[in-house]
Amino acid sequence: MGIGVSNWRLAKAVAILGQMGVVSGAALDSVFVRRLQLGDPSGNLRRALSKFPWPDMVQRVMDTYFIPGGKPPDKPFKLIPMPRLKMKRAYIELVIIANFVEVFLAKEGHAGMIGINYLEKTQLQTLPSLLGSMLAGVNFILVGAGIPIGIPGAMDGLSRWTPVELNIRVEENHQHQKFTHRFDPREYCTEPLPALPRPKFLPIVSSDIVAKSLMRKATGEIDGFIIENHTAGGHNAPPRKTVKAGSGPQPMYGPKDIPDLAKIKSLERPFWIAGGYASPDMLREALEAGADGIQIGTAFAFCEESGIIPEIKQEVLRRYFNGQLEISTDVKASPTGYPFKVVRLTDSVDSRSGAGARKRVCDMGYLRQFYFDGVSDIGYRCPAEPSESFVKKGGGRQETLEKQCLCNGLMATVGLGQPRAGGCEPPLVTSGEDFSFLPHLMKKGRTTYTAKDVVDYLTSGIESRLMNRKAVQIETV
Numbered sequence: 455m456g457i458g459v460s461n462w463r464l465a466k467a468v469a470i471l472g473q474m475g476v477v478s479g480a481a482l483d484s485v486f487v488r489r490l491q492l493g494d495p496s497g498n499l500r501r502a503l504s505k506f507p508w509p510d511m512v513q514r515v516m517d518t519y520f521i522p523g524g525k526p527p528d529k530p531f532k533l534i535p536m537p538r539l540k541m542k543r544a545y546i547e548l549v550i551i552a553n554f555v556e557v558f559l560a561k562e563g564h565a566g567m568i569g570i571n572y573l574e575k576t577q578l579q580t581l582p583s584l585l586g587s588m589l590a591g592v593n594f595i596l597v598g599a600g601i602p603i604g605i606p607g608a609m610d611g612l613s614r615w616t617p618v619e620l621n622i623r624v625e626e627n628h629q630h631q632k633f634t635h636r637f638d639p640r641e642y643c644t645e646p647l648p649a650l651p652r653p654k655f656l657p658i659v660s661s662d663i664v665a666k667s668l669m670r671k672a673t674g675e676i677d678g679f680i681i682e683n684h685t686a687g688g689h690n691a692p693p694r695k696t697v698k699a700g701s702g703p704q705p706m707y708g709p710k711d712i713p714d715l716a717k718i719k720s721l722e723r724p725f726w727i728a729g730g731y732a733s734p735d736m737l738r739e740a741l742e743a744g745a746d747g748i749q750i751g752t753a754f755a756f757c758e759e760s761g762i763i764p765e766i767k768q769e770v771l772r773r774y775f776n777g778q779l780e781i782s783t784d785v786k787a788s789p790t791g792y793p794f795k796v797v798r799l800t801d802s803v804d805s806r807s808g809a810g811a812r813k814r815v816c817d818m819g820y821l822r823q824f825y826f827d828g829v830s831d832i833g834y835r836c837p838a839e840p841s842e843s844f845v846k847k848g849g850g851r852q853e854t855l856e857k858q859c860l861c862n863g864l865m866a867t868v869g870l871g872q873p874r875a876g877g878c879e880p881p882l883v884t885s886g887e888d889f890s891f892l893p894h895l896m897k898k899g900r901t902t903y904t905a906k907d908v909v910d911y912l913t914s915g916i917e918s919r920l921m922n923r924k925a926v927q928i929e930t931v
Contacts, residue, residue, distance in 0.1 A: 456688065456755065456762075456884060457481045457861075458868035460571070462559035464759040467905040469566030476569040476596060477556050479583055480576070481820055481861060483545075486552035488531050488870045490516070493524030502555040502562075507589065507648060511547050518544070530873050536819030537578040539622065539635060539832060546582050546642060553586030567593045569656070574600025575790055576820050577622055581637035585612055588650045596680060598658030599689045599792060606655045607673025613652035615639055626848065627826040658682050658728075660690075662717035669721060678724035680749050681713045686729035687751050687886040689792040690783065719744040730888040732908075734915050741916075752886035753895075753908045761868040766883060768901070769799060774889050781887055786856040789821040789837045794860070797883040812880060814840045817872075818861035823849075858882060 457480045465475030486499070494500055503512045519532060535545045553570070560568045570587045572580060574597050584595065588609075597605050604620045611618035617638040624633050640647070654677035659665050665679050684690045718725055727740045728749035740748050754760060756767045773779040780798040788794035816822070816839035824832045825848060835847040838857040845851050863882025865871055871879035894911050895903040 456867070457864040458485045458761040458870065459755050460751075461759075461761040461868075462556050464754060464757070464761070464905060465560040465568055466562070466564070466566075467759045468754070468909065469560065469568055470564050471906060471909045472566065473909060474567045474569055474594065475560060476571050476594070477560050479553065479556075479570045479572040479587070481818065481865065482556055482583070483534055483549050483552045483579065484818060484861075484865065485868070485870060486555060487515075487519040487534055487548065488865070490519045491521045491525050491531055493521055495524065498559055499555055502558040503551070505558060506551060506554055508643060511642070512551060514544065515548055515551055519548075528873055531870070533817055536817075536822070536834070537576070538834065539578065539633065539824075541578065543642070546637075549579050549582040550586040550589070550642060553583045554590045557587045557590035557592045561591055569594030569596055569653075571596040571598065571658075573820075574598065574602045574605075577620055578635055580605070580620060581608060581612075581618055581635060582642075584609060585637075585639050585643075585650075588612060588653065589648065591651070592653050594656055595653045596656045596658060598680070598682070599790065601664060601668065602657050603668065603671050604673050605657075606675055609652055609655060610674045612639060613650045615643075615647050615650065622824060622832075624832050625823055625825040626828075629826070631826065631830075633824070633832060654678065656680050656726075660684070660711075660713060662714045662721075665718055665721055669723075676723060678726070678746070679718065679721075681715070681718055681725050681727050681745075682749070683713060683727075683729035684711055684783070684793075687755070687795050687884045689788060689790065689794050715743045715745070729886060732888060732891040732912065733894075734912060737912055738916055748912075750908065750912070752888065753891045753912075754905060755885060757908060758902050758904050762883070763867065763869045763881075766799065766867060766881060770797060770883070770885070771892065771896070771901070773800075774892055779889065781885055787858045788860060789823075789857050795884050795886065796858075797885050799881065799883060812859070813874075813876070814838065814859070815862075816840075816843075816859065818859075818865075820861050 456478055458478060460476060460478045462477055465477045468475035489499055506512050534548060535542065557568060557570055570592050572583060595609060608618040608620060617636060619634045619636040622633040622635055655675065656678045657668055657676065658680040660682055668676055724746040726747045726749045727745050731737065731740055731748040732750055732753040737748050755762060756770055770779065782796055783793050784796050785793050787796055816836045819836065822834045822836040824834060827833045833847055835844050835849050837844060837849065837853045838859045841851055841854040844854050860882060862872060862879045866879040866881040867883050891911065895907050
């Protein structure tokens with residue numbers, strides 16, 4: 455999931471067109487506070503904050519992070535606390551507010567459908583994030599990169615304003631101690647409490663096996679599925695097979711990695727298909743296979759409304775038309791251990807190794823591993839942090855090789871990179887493999903395209919018999 459790529463502007467544009475717009479919930483607390491530190495020149499954040507039900511909570515966040523007129527360009531952003539099992543009240547309030555603001559702005563001024571997409575890996579922020587988005591009236595919750603068994607039950611509890619909890623996965627927990635994150639919304643929100651309609655829950659899965667497992671084991675209702683194959687951007691499910699190459703093990707996706715749509719249809723839940731479906735023919739194929747539509751990431755990621763900075767959009771588009779666009783499925787880049795698609799950019803600093811490599815630092819911490827300290831508590835480590843630090847915490851040095859800091863790299867891609875002594879953090883761009891839509895969107899010398907162009911292209915020529923359901927869904931890459 456891209457940090458800040460599918461922002462509220464993009465999601466709103468798609469929803470106004472009659473489709474489902476989905477904002478990225480990844481690192482939304484950091485995105486929000488960095489926008490505040492840039493001074494909120496448009497006033498959009500402050501307008502949304504004025505609608506939040508508890509002004510005292512808003513004031514505490516504003517006092518901590520807002521900079522009238524914005525910070526100097528070379529001054530570092532003030533960092534927020536890294537998430538921990540025992541989080542301070544101020545951080546929880548920030549997470550609630552950040553999610554409220556993004557969804558509020560995406561829903562403002564229209565009656566369309568808005569969802570928010572969370573990464574299952576970032577478990578510690580999930581519960582207050584859900585509350586914030588539900589306070590803003592989000593219609594759908596999407597969760598990927600894992601098996602989110604506990605999310606639907608948590609949504610049920612939050613809709614009733616009751617305490618909820620999620621089990622936390624902890625490595626090296628040989629004593630099988632149970633760790634949970636408990637969250638009581640009434641500790642943060644005072645009477646009178648507004649109604650909280652329960653959104654629909656759509657887990658993102660890569661196979662019918664995972665879908666069936668969720669149906670059996672989830673703590674609440676599964677309202678549908680996003681079926682994502684390995685050509686989609688961001689994190690992918692690991693392949694059934696890897697092959698040896700000069701650079702080490704490489705993913706080799708084959709027929710066994712292709713989702714069985716007939717078995718998924720038999721679950722009798724709505725589903726949308728993602729990964730390489732950005733064409734009218736693929737939309738028609740999905741609908742005729744029983745899907746309720748398609749999920750689109752890459753085509754929207756490089757449109758005018760997305761959060762990627764214009765310079766990167768232009769470079770990617772130029773390289774595609776010049777036949778120089780390189781997108782690789784990197785099995786080592788992500789600290790999560792999942793394959794991750796990376797776009798190679800001209801003049802970008804290679805953060806892996808060699809001369810001029812990015813200095814390793816972990817100061818955001820969204821993808822940190824939780825491990826048992828052997829006594830009674832959990833520790834935190836990230837394979838992308840300085841190697842010596844990771845090893846001191848019990849990690850293996852081999853695990854750190856070629857790891858990239860997705861947190862800082864993806865923030866830089868949307869213009870929120872952290873200034874450092876040696877220059878700003880280099881961007882890291884992720885994308886799906888399929889760009890065949892571009893020639894249809896950029897005819898007659900055009901250099902940009904809009905979200906409307908994407909929707910018009912995808913739905914062109916689709917028979918009305920197939921268009922009686924939601925046909926396009928946006929999700930960040």
